[in-house]
Amino acid sequence: MNKTNRRTFLRKSASFGLGVTAALSFPNIVSGLNKKPTIKVVGTHVTLQEKLRKKAEKDLGIIIEFYPGGSAEVILKATTNPSSFDIYEQWSNSIKVLWQANAIQPIETKKLKYWSEINDLTKKGRISPKANIGLGDAPYKLLYVQDNETLGAGATDRISFMPYVHNTDSFGYNSSIIERGVPYETESWSWLLDTRYQGKVALVNAPTIGLFDAALAAKSLGLIDFDNMGNMTRKEVDELFKIMIDFKRRGHFRGVWSSVPHSVELMETGQVVIQSMFSPGVSALKGKGIPCIYAAPKEGYRAWHGVMCLSAKSAGEQREAAYMFMNWWLSGWPGAFIARQGYYISNPERSRPFMSKAEWDYWYEGKEATEPLKGTDGKVSVNPGEIRTGGSYSKRFENVAIWNTVMDTYEYTLLKWNEFVLT
Amino acid sequence: MSEKEVQRLLLLVEDDDDHAEIAGYYITENYRDINLMRFSDGDIAMKYLEKIGEDEDKKYPWLIFLDLKVPKYSGFEILSFLKSHRMLKRVPVVIFTTSSANKDITEAFDKGANSYISKPIEPEGFETTIRQIVDYWQTNQHMHLISSMNQ
Amino acid sequence: MGFIASALFSLTIILVAFVTFNGTTKDFIDFVAFSKHSQNDMAIIKNISEIQRQALVFTYEGYLSAAEAVHNIHSDMLEQISSVKDRDNRRVGVIERHLNAYFETFQQVEKERQLRTELVNLGFRNAATRVENNIVTYMKQLPGADVSTKKFESQRVLNRLLQVEKNVIRYFDTLDASNISIAKESITEVKRGLDSFLDREEESDSVELLRQTKHSLDTYESIFIEAVQRTRGYLFLVNVVMAAEAYEILYNAKKMIEESNREMETIEDEIISTIYNVTKFLLVTGSVMIILFVFFSYNIVRSITEPVLKLANTFHELTQGSKEAEIPLYELSDEIGSLTKAASVFKEKNRETEELLNKSLMLTKELEKNKAELERSNDELEQFVYTVSHDLKSPLVTSMGFIGIIRKLADQGKMNQAVEKLDRVVKSNERMSQLINDLLELSRVGRIDKDKKPVDLNEMLTTFKDNQQTRLERVGLTLTIKPQLPVIYANESRILQVFENILSNTVKYAVQSDSPFLEIGSKEEEDHYLIYCKDNGPGIPVQYHKKIFGLFYRLGSKQEGTGIGLTVVKKVMNFHNGEVQVESEEGKGATFWLKFPKKKE
Structure with missing residues (x-):
């Protein structure tokens, strides 16, 4: 985006009716060009990538400081010191916590340029009428700020977070060792507990994510049943952990991984053949020539939704700049960028022109790749003839089993998780 | 069952026509109920013996007189055949021959002959000898066995 | 020189043993080191469990003593790690990294x-x-x-x-x-x-x-x-x-222990195999050394005592009667020289003795041969007597048997029948008489009429054919005499008898064929003449080929003759040092081969 576009963009933003405050602050920004506004963004490495920051700075003409950190670190920082950031990027499972901690303020939908383009997945909970709403903290349940200052699904003009990146996760397996399965038919979460892979299985080291992987696996094998997997009771937690610890004791799990590079190393060195995985990990392994397949389990995916929140303490110039940043994210280029690591954006059509037809067909339509496709690291991660497991965007999100969730029994699961890891 | 079938069957294996005639005369003279069958060489004899039990009209004999020096099959060969046959070995075999050589006697009993009689050279001898032999075997109890075999 | 070699050998053995034991000692040291490492690794594992336990206690209960324990164990573990750093194992580095991360986190937790x-x-x-x-x-x-x-x-x-x-x-x-x-x-x-x-x-x-x-x-x-x-x-x-x-620390420590154990096992195996190999080597070389020693000493002794032994050996052989004993060369004219001369004389005497022995052996053999022949004749005689008595007895039985019947018929008053039977008695006696005559004839063969002279078969057989004309015509038999039959050295009348008997047989069976013929021809071979008599009669089955030459053997009891014909043929041929053989199959005629040796007698 060059300078002319930027001006047009700003003008267009103004003409969408951002409101009196916006009109008042714009001149401030434009006139104070020699002192660029600075926004501080706190989040994880997943979305706080240097390439994005540089492009945003260039496109918006503001200074953007990224403070990436580990998930726990980030949320602690945000909840205990909201004045230390303007924008908070994380996952939907931290929304409840942040809201409870009064660390964020509602975002006004009328100040979001592309609000109308955002699809129904986040607004209504379903990407299409026939999709099922997964268990747990489905984002639409936490999106709207209700009149009584709680979060709910009833539509209002104030939202707790701006929907942007999201994806469906499952597990990855090395298809040169494990026979390739049929998506939605034979591929199943139960594979994680298949004793044939004894000693070569790993889970992601996070009770709000890895635990659900294990729960889906155990349920699929018929070892346990839940009233509501999205909010397990203490008794159900005990039962589930009993199963998991039993497996661990028998040496079924190699261990847990705490970072994507760690997960890549585990499969690359052959220490695991199947494990929880995040999409960029799968791309990285394929770039290294390892035929890692991201399964499409018949029970459904574990979905997550990224959230971009506005600090409760952000105000004035910073806040306006923060809105600029938020709108930039949905302006098209960033959506195309993160599509190359397998993530979806809440308004895909706007990102479509920034992707080649081959890329769009592969990443969004679930069609066969007609040419080699590169990932965000510049390496080829998709070879011609490959099909994105699980199919198209809508197909995948029609099959969500559960969302990453912070349950009421969260603290209890932490204790049990420790027991599990150290068995 | 007619009267005729109750008759006892005696087989005579003898190549010398004269000897056969003499023996036949004395047997028929003295015993009404003996049915005499004579074979003039080993081949014909074997053909009959092999077919007993298969052919309706070939019955098991009650007694066999066997000369050693018969053409085609020798007497010893026929003797061996008889004594190794499952059913025929039950039929008494009397070796009736001119030879009185020790060698022959030994071989005959080795092969399981029931008795060994030298043909007599006295005028009265033939009849007496025939009668002695037949009477003796009449005393034996094997008649019922042969009858049952023939049913 | 041999001694030098042995000495070198011993030196080699000592060196090998020394080197091996050195190596083994080193292995032992390594082994001990590894087991120490295992101990250290186990200590690390123990500490990890303990440190986490204390950390949890501190976290949940807040006891400061627990936090202190964590700090202490951490420093202990750092020490342990530095003590094993020399092992140059990449896992140690990994463990250290994780331990540091662990401790950093813990400090945060404390805060x-x-x-x-x-x-x-x-x-x-x-x-x-x-x-x-x-x-x-x-x-x-x-x-x-x-x-x-x-x-x-x-x-x-x-x-x-x-x-x-x-x-x-x-x-x-x-x-x-x-x-x-x-x-x-x-x-x-x-x-x-x-x-x-x-x-x-x-x-x-x-x-x-x-x-x-x-x-x-x-x-x-x-x-x-x-x-x-x-x-x-x-x-x-x-x-x-x-x-x-x-x-992760636990996992890596465990892996290190596994690796150590594997190393220890390898070392163990190595040590065992080394010891085993060395022992084998020592045994082998030791034995070789002993053999060498023995060999050398033996050679030395031999060079001194050899001539004496040789001579002694020679005398020993000579006393055994050997005439082949080697007289060792000895040029000197000392005691051993005269002994050598004596040995030669001894040898000569031995030779003479053996010759005499051989002569006596030959004579003995001849005697035995004669004895065997005599025995054979005796056997033949026995056989003969047996056959004769048997076959002569038969007509006697017949005669007596019929006489008995005649008497019986007479008693019964059946005079006509009785007279009829008289015929049978006569016939039987006639037969007996014939048998006796034939026997006499047979016995004469080889005793009477023994002269042999050259006989021209062409002449003889032509005459023979003429004489038999009537007989031939009677049965329609065609007799063919092939030309150029040889001249054989034989007794004419006996030979004639042979052909007569063969012809008789052919005639006897000729009635069974359409156009019967008999062909007589010859074949010459290196050492003998073969005369063949071939007919197209009923043939003789193989199993009877030997039997037909037996005394009084007849193929069919109804035939004429006494069964003596071929027996005579055989005897005549034997008398001429020849053989008779029959070649025939049932239904395919018969050929009699008469083998006459060429005159070399």
């Missing part, structure tokens, strides 16, 4: 927990007390009129506040997150309550008081939330992050 403790124990308490006090104060100075309702409402607010406190405490005890939401709701209600008071209140003091209360309440709330976050924060760190680091 957080500390903060939280402060918050809960101090901040929270204070804030709670302040709010409560404020409300109480407010309640106290509520004026008269609607005192009861206001008091009632304030009481309710106070109760609510206390409930909040209770929920908060409950959360920190049970860590049940539902308490947080309940607490928050209650706080919101309290706030609403205070707001309603504010709306109604006019008195500035009260308003101020209420405002302060609200402010304290906010502080109260934020402290509570911070405490909750920090709790969740460090819980996460301990249970998830630290646990993961601890597990």
Whole structure:
């Protein structure tokens, strides 16, 4: 985006009716060009990538400081010191916590340029009428700020977070060792507990994510049943952990991984053949020539939704700049960028022109790749003839089993998780 | 069952026509109920013996007189055949021959002959000898066995 | 020279043994080192379990002693790691890395927990007390009129506040997150309550008081939330992050132990095989050495005693009677020389003795041959007697038998029949007579008429054919004599007899063929003549080929003759040092081969 576009963009933003405050602050920004506004963004490495920051700075003409950190670190920082950031990027499972901690303020939908383009997945909970709403903290349940200052699904003009990146996760397996399965038919979460892979299985080291992987696996094998997997009771937690610890004791799990590079190393060195995985990990392994397949389990995916929140303490110039940043994210280029690591954006059509037809067909339509496709690291991660497991965007999100969730029994699961890891 | 079938069957294996005639005369003279069958060489004899039990009209004999020096099959060969046959070995075999050589006697009993009689050279001898032999075997109890075999 | 070689050998053995034992010692040292390493690794594992346990105790109970224990164990482990660093194992580096991450996290945990403790124990308490006090104060100075309702409402607010406190405490005890939401709701209600008071209140003091209360309440709330976050924060760190680091250390330590064990096993195997191999080597070389020693000493001795032994050996052989004994060469004319000469004489004597022995052996052999022949004749005689008595007896039996029948018939008065039977007696006696004659004839063969002279078969057989004309015509037999038959050295009449007997047989069976013929021809071979008599009669089955030459053997009892014909043929041929053989198959005629040796007698 060059300078002319930027001006047009700003003008267009103004003409969408951002409101009196916006009109008042714009001149401030434009006139104070020699002192660029600075926004501080706190989040994880997943979305706080240097390439994005540089492009945003260039496109918006503001200074953007990224403070990436580990998930726990980030949320602690945000909840205990909201004045230390303007924008908070994380996952939907931290929304409840942040809201409870009064660390964020509602975002006004009328100040979001592309609000109308955002699809129904986040607004209504379903990407299409026939999709099922997964268990747990489905984002639409936490999106709207209700009149009584709680979060709910009833539509209002104030939202707790701006929907942007999201994806469906499952597990990855090395298809040169494990026979390739049929998506939605034979591929199943139960594979994680298949004793044939004894000693070569790993889970992601996070009770709000890895635990659900294990729960889906155990349920699929018929070892346990839940009233509501999205909010397990203490008794159900005990039962589930009993199963998991039993497996661990028998040496079924190699261990847990705490970072994507760690997960890549585990499969690359052959220490695991199947494990929880995040999409960029799968791309990285394929770039290294390892035929890692991201399964499409018949029970459904574990979905997550990224959230971009506005600090409760952000105000004035910073806040306006923060809105600029938020709108930039949905302006098209960033959506195309993160599509190359397998993530979806809440308004895909706007990102479509920034992707080649081959890329769009592969990443969004679930069609066969007609040419080699590169990932965000510049390496080829998709070879011609490959099909994105699980199919198209809508197909995948029609099959969500559960969302990453912070349950009421969260603290209890932490204790049990420790027991599990150290068995 | 007619009267005729109750008759006892005696087989005579003898190549010398004269000897056969003499023996036949004395047997028929003295015993009404003996049915005499004579074979003039080993081949014909074997053909009959092999077919007993298969052919309706070939019955098991009650007694066999066997000369050693018969053409085609020798007497010893026929003797061996008889004594190794499952059913025929039950039929008494009397070796009736001119030879009185020790060698022959030994071989005959080795092969399981029931008795060994030298043909007599006295005028009265033939009849007496025939009668002695037949009477003796009449005393034996094997008649019922042969009858049952023939049913 | 041999001794030098042996000496070198021994040296080699000693060197090998030395080197091996050196190597083995080194292996032993390594082995011990590895087992020490295993011990260290096990200590690491033990420490990891202990350190995490203490960390958890500190986290949940807050005991400072536990935190101290963590620090102590950490420094212990650092020491252990540095002591095994020399092993140059990449796993050690990994463990160190994880341990550092672990400890860093723990320090964070300590900090957080500390903060939280402060918050809960101090901040929270204070804030709670302040709010409560404020409300109480407010309640106290509520004026008269609607005192009861206001008091009632304030009481309710106070109760609510206390409930909040209770929920908060409950959360920190049970860590049940539902308490947080309940607490928050209650706080919101309290706030609403205070707001309603504010709306109604006019008195500035009260308003101020209420405002302060609200402010304290906010502080109260934020402290509570911070405490909750920090709790969740460090819980996460301990249970998830630290646990993961601890597990990686555990995993790697275990792997190191496995590797050590494998190394130890390899070393063990190596040592055993080395010892085994060396032992084998020593045994082999030792034996070789001994053999060499023996060999050398033997050679030396031999060079001295050889001639003497040789000579002694020679005499020994000679005494045994050998005429081949080697007389060793000896040029010197000493005692050994004269002994050598004596040996030669001895040898000559031996030779003469052996020759005499051989002569006597030959004579003995001849004697034995004669004896055998005699025995054979005796056997033949026995056979002959047996056959004769047997076959002569038969007609006798017949005669006597019929005589018996005649007598019986006479007794019965059947005179005609009796006379008929007389014929039979006569016939039988005639036969007996014939047999006796034939026998006499047979015995004459080879005894009487023994002269042999050259016989021209062409002449003889032509004459023979002429004489047989009548007989031939009677049966329609064609007799063909092939030309150029040889001249054989034989007794003419006997030979004639042979051909007569053969012809008789052919004629006897000729009636069975359409155009019977007999062909006589010859074949010459190197040492003998073969005369053949071939007919197209019924043939003779193979099993009878030998039997037909037997005395009195007849193929069919009904045939004429006594069965002596071929027996005579055989005897005649034997007399001429020849043989007779038959070549025939049933239904394909018969050929008699007569083999006459060429005159070399």
